[in-house]
Amino acid sequence: MNPIEWKNNILYILDQTKLPWKEDYILCFKYQQVIDAIKKMKIRGAPAIGVAAAYGITLAAIKYTGSNLADYVHEVIGEFAVSRPTAVNLFFAIERMAKVVNSNKNLSPSELKILLLEEAKKIENEEREKSIAISNFGAEILPDGVKVLTHCNTGSLATIGPGTALGIIKEGWKRGKISHVYFTETRPLLQGARLTGWELAKENIPATMITDNMVGYVFSKKIVDLVIVGADRITLRGDVANKIGTYSFAILAKYHNIPFYVAAPISTFDFNLEAGSEIPIEEREQEEVLSFVNKRITPEGISALNPAFDVTPAELISGIVTDKGVIYPPFKENIQKLKEELKL
Incomplete structure (x- = not known):
């Protein structure tokens, strides 16, 4: 694919x-x-x-x-x-x-x-x-029989290869480590429902979709053991910009003591930025939120906020799976060390 x-x-x-x-x-x-x-x-x-x-x-x-x-x-x-x-x-x-x-x-x-x-x-x-490297490194840290939640789409459609977070899930399934996958609908453009669902179905991986506002419920019922998401930009201190909703899920995971992992290649790191507050957040057209499948769902005269991403602080993240291995806290120190090793 x-x-x-x-x-x-x-x-x-x-x-x-x-x-x-x-x-x-x-x-x-x-x-x-x-x-x-x-x-x-x-x-x-x-x-x-x-x-x-x-x-x-x-x-x-x-x-x-x-x-x-x-x-x-x-x-x-x-x-x-x-x-x-x-x-x-x-x-x-x-x-x-x-x-x-x-x-x-x-x-x-x-x-x-x-x-x-x-x-x-x-x-x-x-x-x-x-x-491929991210998929292999990530699969190694998965416990046996784990039930995983992912957000948005981070598979072959979003990358060139098996994927980042979804690549780990695919590899984990092949190795017999994953028992079930839960994935979010991902409003407003439904990348989870449409794209992640499509990829999981093609791989014959047992999966269940939930709406974005069901994550807290799923965590509270101990339905999920671990969360893996992708990233669009990672700062020097380990703050992560990813699809809107990620920050909320990370807070919920922290409260419920659920490991929260991020998967991304080294090319996603922005070594020029110290903190997540410096990341430019894309604001997309209001119509994406005001409509659903090209049909208006709100009254005329109502406006909408539509940031495409939010920033998850490093302290909410358990580890960052890269193509060079897994980075653990303290993130700033270990990211800096990796940067120096790679001469970036």
């Missing part, structure tokens, strides 16, 4: 707004189509967004016939940078594409285009390898 495919200088994007009803691919001939797909969440999930942006920049370069390719690519990068502000993987990918341009300005346009495509493919392959 791959949400993105590059073929014959066309980027194919699986339209996730149509799942689970229809598996339909968007054929992107222009980079503007890729930006539109990112903004409208036809492609979503931090790692997948980064890969899509890298290919979108490549697509722009390949289609360009002007005299100053380097300047043009930088303009395109600027457009991608404002497509979605919270997921740091987007900026990780576009910075790498910018580095290719800046380091090879002496090359001909055709040579530079080849290098950009190679870099985009490299980013894709690396994200796939990271996803």
Whole structure:
């Protein structure tokens, strides 16, 4: 299952707004189509967004016939940078594409285009390898017979590979460690109901969906043993930005003494930010909340708040599963140590 495919200088994007009803691919001939797909969440999930942006920049370069390719690519990068502000993987990918341009300005346009495509493919392959590594590291810490809760969608649709949090769940199921999976509906766009449910069904993993406001009830009845979620940005002190609702679930998990894990590749860490309060939170259109399945559910004249993410403080997190292993508290000290080891 791959949400993105590059073929014959066309980027194919699986339209996730149509799942689970229809598996339909968007054929992107222009980079503007890729930006539109990112903004409208036809492609979503931090790692997948980064890969899509890298290919979108490549697509722009390949289609360009002007005299100053380097300047043009930088303009395109600027457009991608404002497509979605919270997921740091987007900026990780576009910075790498910018580095290719800046380091090879002496090359001909055709040579530079080849290098950009190679870099985009490299980013894709690396994200796939990271996803597999996260799945394996995470499966190792799961107790036998565990019942897991996850939020939003963090599987193959959100990444390139098995996934982050959902990748751990898939691997845990293969190893016989997971007895049941609970997943949230994830309002307002139902990424859990539509996408996580779709992936779990394809893997034949026994699963039960709950609405977002049932989490406290489920915890109080001891139905769930452990929580695993993904992340869109992680700060130096270990604060995590993830799908709206994550913060509430982390507080409830802490109260009920339920381990709360986060799964994300190293590319999701923003080492330039100290605390979660510094993370820009994307505010999406009110209509997503005021409507349900494209039908208005509130009276005219009513407004809505629609932040796409919230921030979970480090002190509510049991561990962060990365492609380099599991990071435990004290997070700031151990994240800094990992950063130095990786020379990031």
